[in-house]
Amino acid sequence: MTVNDMTVFIVDDDEAVRDSLADLMDLINLRVETYASALDFLASYMAPSPGCLVLDIRMPGLSGLDLQAELVKRNVMLPIVFITGHGDIQMAVQAMRAGAQDFIQKPFREQELLDSINLAMETGNRDRKALQVGQSVKQNIQRLTAREREVMDMIIEGKANKVIAIDMGLSQRTVEVHRANVMHKLKVRSLADLVRTITRIENI
């Protein structure tokens, strides 16, 4: 997924700010969509449109923090860069805790915003990829038989084939076959690989 497929969504009630930001995005060839309010954005956004959200906090109606909460509720994975005309520490902490990418005060150096947007989009990319990988791993695990599943669990615990055979009342040869199937189905080449893969999906 290249940056060109991603959109920067700008939500700010001030027209001058919106337009000037749109112009900047246009300049560096980023696709951009602007919205005057959080509600307008929610009405138009179709997940999972990738990119990032540049969001003001103080807006009439739904505030920026309210929008962030709503997106979390809807499980929308869109990194948020907050830009605010007047922020305090409390606001910033709340925003970051809820998972914001960054919190920038107006007026800002445009480079600062652009760097933040880039980072946000990369992070977004990475997270999306990790999610995809995780999902495919989960799918693969579904394809394991019950026996293969059991064997996998014990392999991860660090048990030797011999021990697994005894524990499961199988021949060592059978265990070796199950092990090979697990490695094949999960598309991993080594024990370390296997452990890493399984650990990763547990974190998602």
Added chain:
Amino acid sequence: MTEIINEQIRILQKNPEYLNNILNNLPGMVFRCQNNRLWSMLYISMGAQAVTGYSPEDLVNGNVIDYASIIVEDDHERVWQEIHSALKHHQQYETEYRINTRQDGQKWVREKGCSGSSIEGETEILEGIIIDITKQKYAELALQTSKKRLDSIVEGSIEAILIHRDLKALFINKSLVDMLGYNCADEILALESIANLIAPHDWNRIKGYSIARMNGEYAPEQYEFEAQKCDGEIRVLQIESSIMDWNGQSAILSTLIDITERKLAIRELEKQRQQLAHMDRLSTLGEMAASIAHEINQPLTAISNRSSATRRRIDGGNPDMKKLRIALDAIEQQSQRAGEIMHRIRELAKPQSSQQVKVNIQTLVEECINFAEIDGRIRDTHIITEITTKLPQVIADPVQIHQVLLNLIRNATQAMKYLPITERQLTVGARQHDDYTVQVTVSDCGCGIEKETEKKLFDSFFTTRETGLGMGLSICRTIVSANNGRLWFTRNSDKGVTFRFTLPVA
């Protein structure tokens, strides 16, 4: 001539009753007496009866009573002295004294006489005339008492009194002497002109009034001016002047009061009122600080972004000129925007503001709402304006009225803070109240004002807010009064209250 007189004298000598007739017409009597303490009368005319109650026969040679006994004892010595000091200089004497009449109480008489010619063997003679002057004397005394009374009133008056003509002082009372720090009235009367009593910068105006008044032209009856004391100190005096008759000629009568202290107190009060109003404006600005910061950061952000974009385009080589122009236009626009906000803030933050000028209410209301909406909460409120078209201009201080309107809008928003956003509605209206005034209204649909709170509403330091000094409405009231208007409120028939204030039409 002498012939006629001599002829008449011969007639009178032949007919003594003719002489008696003449003598009886005197409002008194003629006499010849011995120059002694008894006033021994040798001859006294018939008039004695009417004047003293004693007949000539009673008095001559003290038959019934000595003339001296009729004279009131207290006056005796004085009269004797007056007579004899005149006689010593061979002059006619004139003296006034009281007598006790037989039946009519006390009377006043005037005696005029001189040494008489005595025939051989007689002691020194006095001859003269005694006239009843009782009526005149009482009138004289009454006049004197009345004058004394008047004098004490004039002298004792705390109002300073000055009578002048042709710019010269004719009469001053003690209060004026004291007021101007002189030692006595004479010092002021001796001055060449009343110009010395007036502060130099005010002299021309006062001179103008005096001259106009004496000429019967218009001059104000009451006015204030700055006077100069003996030591040069300047005092502010209130003066009331009119034309009066003084010794047969016109003169100006002026009464004066020293109002220096009063003026200082008024000035001090006005200064304090200004300070309070200023404090209230600063307080409002303080409450709006966060919103203001946010509001200014918006145009700054836009300017910053546009500038960066422009620079990038230029750095990138062969920039799109149209886009550069758009960016520059935006920069200019946003700078103005920020400038206007700062301008409004500076106006509100200024300590002094007291300029009554012609104000267009429509413009003022719009500007005020624009500024008020910097506060997000007010932006969340639905504001409607109902201003009649072709509203006449009013005379007011625009910054002060702005302050009042801002206060009322903020209060109204506060009153609706617990309503859901969709129900928050505020109406600012203006219409002609009558021929001379315009009425501005701020209506909300909030929680209203309770009966108990109503009485204290315009008190200083009364507030139902968690923050804020509570000066708002009391200041608003004094401001509106100072702008010649009234501030009050009415309850709406459905929900909420309407605050109303009037301003004079220009």
